[in-house]
Amino acid sequence: MTPDYIKTPEGYAYKYPRAAMTADAVIFGFDGYELQVLLIQRGIEPYKGRWAFPGGFMRMDETIEECAVRELHEETGLLSPYMQQLGIFSDVDRDPRGRIVTTAFYALVKMESVVGQDDAMDARWFPLSAVPALAFDHDHILRVALKRLREDLHFRPIGFELLPQKFSIPQLQRLYEALLEIHFDRRNFQKKMLATGILIELGEKDPTARHRAGTLYSFNKEQYDKMKHDGTLRLEF
Amino acid sequence: MTPDYIKTPEGYAYKYPRAAMTADAVIFGFDGYELQVLLIQRGIEPYKGRWAFPGGFMRMDETIEECAVRELHEETGLLSPYMQQLGIFSDVDRDPRGRIVTTAFYALVKMESVVGQDDAMDARWFPLSAVPALAFDHDHILRVALKRLREDLHFRPIGFELLPQKFSIPQLQRLYEALLEIHFDRRNFQKKMLATGILIELGEKDPTARHRAGTLYSFNKEQYDKMKHDGTLRLEF
DNA sequence: ATGTTTTGTGTAGATTTTACGCAAATGTGT
DNA sequence: ACACATTTGCGTAAAATCTACACAAAACAT
Numbered sequence: 316m317t318p319d320y321i322k323t324p325e326g327y328a329y330k331y332p333r334a335a336m337t338a339d340a341v342i343f344g345f346d347g348y349e350l351q352v353l354l355i356q357r358g359i360e361p362y363k364g365r366w367a368f369p370g371g372f373m374r375m376d377e378t379i380e381e382c383a384v385r386e387l388h389e390e391t392g393l394l395s396p397y398m399q400q401l402g403i404f405s406d407v408d409r410d411p412r413g414r415i416v417t418t419a420f421y422a423l424v425k426m427e428s429v430v431g432q433d434d435a436m437d438a439r440w441f442p443l444s445a446v447p448a449l450a451f452d453h454d455h456i457l458r459v460a461l462k463r464l465r466e467d468l469h470f471r472p473i474g475f476e477l478l479p480q481k482f483s484i485p486q487l488q489r490l491y492e493a494l495l496e497i498h499f500d501r502r503n504f505q506k507k508m509l510a511t512g513i514l515i516e517l518g519e520k521d522p523t524a525r526h527r528a529g530t531l532y533s534f535n536k537e538q539y540d541k542m543k544h545d546g547t548l549r550l551e552f
Numbered sequence: 553m554t555p556d557y558i559k560t561p562e563g564y565a566y567k568y569p570r571a572a573m574t575a576d577a578v579i580f581g582f583d584g585y586e587l588q589v590l591l592i593q594r595g596i597e598p599y600k601g602r603w604a605f606p607g608g609f610m611r612m613d614e615t616i617e618e619c620a621v622r623e624l625h626e627e628t629g630l631l632s633p634y635m636q637q638l639g640i641f642s643d644v645d646r647d648p649r650g651r652i653v654t655t656a657f658y659a660l661v662k663m664e665s666v667v668g669q670d671d672a673m674d675a676r677w678f679p680l681s682a683v684p685a686l687a688f689d690h691d692h693i694l695r696v697a698l699k700r701l702r703e704d705l706h707f708r709p710i711g712f713e714l715l716p717q718k719f720s721i722p723q724l725q726r727l728y729e730a731l732l733e734i735h736f737d738r739r740n741f742q743k744k745m746l747a748t749g750i751l752i753e754l755g756e757k758d759p760t761a762r763h764r765a766g767t768l769y770s771f772n773k774e775q776y777d778k779m780k781h782d783g784t785l786r787l788e789f
Numbered sequence: 790a791t792g793t794t795t796t797g798t799g800t801a802g803a804t805t806t807t808a809c810g811c812a813a814a815t816g817t818g819t
Numbered sequence: 820a821c822a823c824a825t826t827t828g829c830g831t832a833a834a835a836t837c838t839a840c841a842c843a844a845a846a847c848a849t
Contacts, residue, residue, distance in 0.1 A: 319572070319649055319650025319651065320569060320650070321562045321563070323560050323562050323565050325558045325560055325565035326558070326565045326566050326567045326568070327565060327566050327567075327568065327569040327570065328560050328562035328563045328564060328565040328566075329563050329564050329565075329566075329570070329572070330563045330564075331563070331564065331572075331609070332557060332564040332612045333564065333566070333570040333571070333572055333573070334570070334573055334610065334612070335556070335566070335568075335570055336570070336571055336573070336653065372568070373571065373642075375569045375571070375644075375651055376644060377644070378642040378643055378644065379640055379642040379653065380642070400639050400640065402637050403616055403637065403640050403655050405610075405615040405616040405617070406615055407612075407613060407614070407615065412556055413556030413557070414556065414612055416573060416616065418640050483827090484827090484828095485826080485827070500807075500808070500809085501826090501827080501828095502808090502809080502827095502828080502829080502830090503806075503807065503808080505827085505828075505829090506829085507806090520814095524815085524816095524826075524827090525815085525816070525825080525826080526814075526815050526816055526824085526825045526826040526827080527813075527814040527815050527816085527825075527826045527827045527828090528814080528815075528826090528827080529826080529827060529828090530827085530828085720796090721796090721797095722795080722796070737838075737839070737840090738795090738796080739796095739797080739798080739799090739839090739840085740837075740838065740839085742796085742797075742798090743798085744837090757845095761795075761796090761846085762794080762795080762846085762847070763793080763794045763795040763796080763845075763846050763847055764794075764795045764796045764797090764844075764845040764846050764847085765795090765796080765845080765846075766795085766796060766797090767796085767797085790849100791848100791849085792847105792848085792849085793846100793847085793848080793849105794845100794846085794847080794848100795844100795845080795846080795847100796843100796844080796845075796846100797842105797843085797844080797845095798841105798842090798843090798844100799840105799841085799842085799843105800839105800840090800841085801838105801839095801840090801841105802837105802838085802839090802840105803836105803837080803838075803839095804835105804836080804837070804838085805834100805835080805836070805837080806833105806834080806835065806836080807832105807833085807834070807835085808831100808832090808833085808834095809830105809831090809832090809833105810829105810830085810831085810832105811828105811829090811830085812827105812828090812829090812830105813826100813827080813828075813829100814825100814826080814827070814828095815824105815825085815826080815827095816823105816824090816825080816826100817822105817823080817824080817825100818821100818822090818823085818824100819820100819821085819822085819823105
């Protein structure tokens with residue numbers, strides 16, 4: 316097969332002009348009270364000094380998903396988080412460097428898994444209420460990601476990705492309430508959540524509780540997959 | 553701003569290699585009995601003679617959405633259908649011509665709006681049960697599109713995009729049953745659908761009915777938008 | 790006219806959701 | 820040690836919704 320490009324002194328030449336492709340990751344975390352976003356401070360122009368999502372250019376030997384995973388690891392140390400395609404953003408003038416099209420991903424991580432980060436990296440968590448003006452069209456991407464996260468939370472068990480391995484139902488409820496900005500009745504939430512059958516009771520107590528400690532649970536992925544497969548699952552929050 | 557490319561005798565040269573970008577549209581229609589897909593027969597290699605989704609290369613002065621709309625119009629005559637991003641497909645070897653990344657869209661159209669098509673175009677509707685082996689990774693894209701269509705149908709009023717302006721509730725039910733491959737109780741379906749409040753009764757009868765004709769309705773988009781905005785909407789089918 | 794198919798409406802019983810009562814567990818202050 | 824506030828776990832009655840049908844009217848075929 317002939318290659319689709321010609322190598323010239325000036326670089327890789329194509330018959331028609333091409334856009335460059337990047338992947339960016341909107342990383343969400345939860346600190347127990349508020350939704351958090353992981354941002355990187357840009358060290359070079361354009362938008363030097365501004366905060367942006369971790370991301371970078373796609374190589375010729377990797378898919379856009381592999382690119383997102385690689386850049387995320389390089390820039391934040393994170394490995395294999397829960398990650399989903401969010402969408403492609405291709406406005407002609409979204410990047411001052413030229414025609415650069417990005418695929419945004421949204422990722423959910425347990426904040427505890429990022430604490431031991433290299434201090435040299437300019438990565439920082441921002442609570443959603445204090446996110447600064449971002450580089451490129453990342454403000455727009457963030458709004459789309461938030462909308463998607465809230466929609467998905469209603470009928471996918473993604474809340475567990477943001478909590479520690481072991482969590483209590485009240486913790487889970489605080490997560491839902493913070494993300495969806497609504498209030499659930501404490502007792503009905505517990506009943507409904509346990510009724511899904513995708514929680515494993517651990518018989519331990521939440522050591523961080525200030526008063527009576529809640530029972531700790533973990534997410535039963537096997538049971539979830541099984542119930543999803545044969546359609547007996549009843550989510551919807 | 554300096555351009556991000558250099559024009560050479562060989563074409564457009566970039567410092568690093570770049571993938572080409574295309575948009576492809578999975579067009580769904582409904583004939584009253586079965587879900588249909590609009591395909592184009594390829595006239596050139598690769599995959600000459602095989603069927604594929606309409607689509608083509610993105611220009612430097614258009615977004616990927618504009619590209620999808622343009623290619624769709626050029627290849628099928630369709631204008632402004634209901635169209636949504638499906639996802640980006642970037643497997644390294646998905647196209648034998650080289651590194652070509654595609655963004656797939658899924659579109660819903662009223663089949664009546666495509667009937668007067670130019671006969672010279674090699675576009676044809678295929679019932680889902682008779683779709684041939686497709687070019688590139690389009691088989692895979694079709695499976696993803698179907699999954700997405702079925703998910704969306706549960707809580708978005710997209711069924712209306714596939715039916716004529718005026719339709720009866722039994723027609724709508726046949727659509728839901730064909731797409732989701734499940735059976736609804738006729739009387740409960742009617743009640744629930746009317747209870748949403750997003751249908752306008754037209755006071756006319758379905759002229760295509762073979763026995764007692766159903767009452768015709770149209771989709772009340774204003775009411776839908778209003779109810780969606782203030783959260784009083786109750787869909788879920 | 791009579792039978793068949795299809796649509797429109799109603800209703801009883803089962804199920805689910807909602808709103809809230811109450812007791813147990815745990816930290817705080819005296 | 821004891822009263823008190825806060826939080827969790829469980830239960831229950833009433834309201835709302837869903838499910839499974841019954842029945843009659845409309846329209847075509849013979």
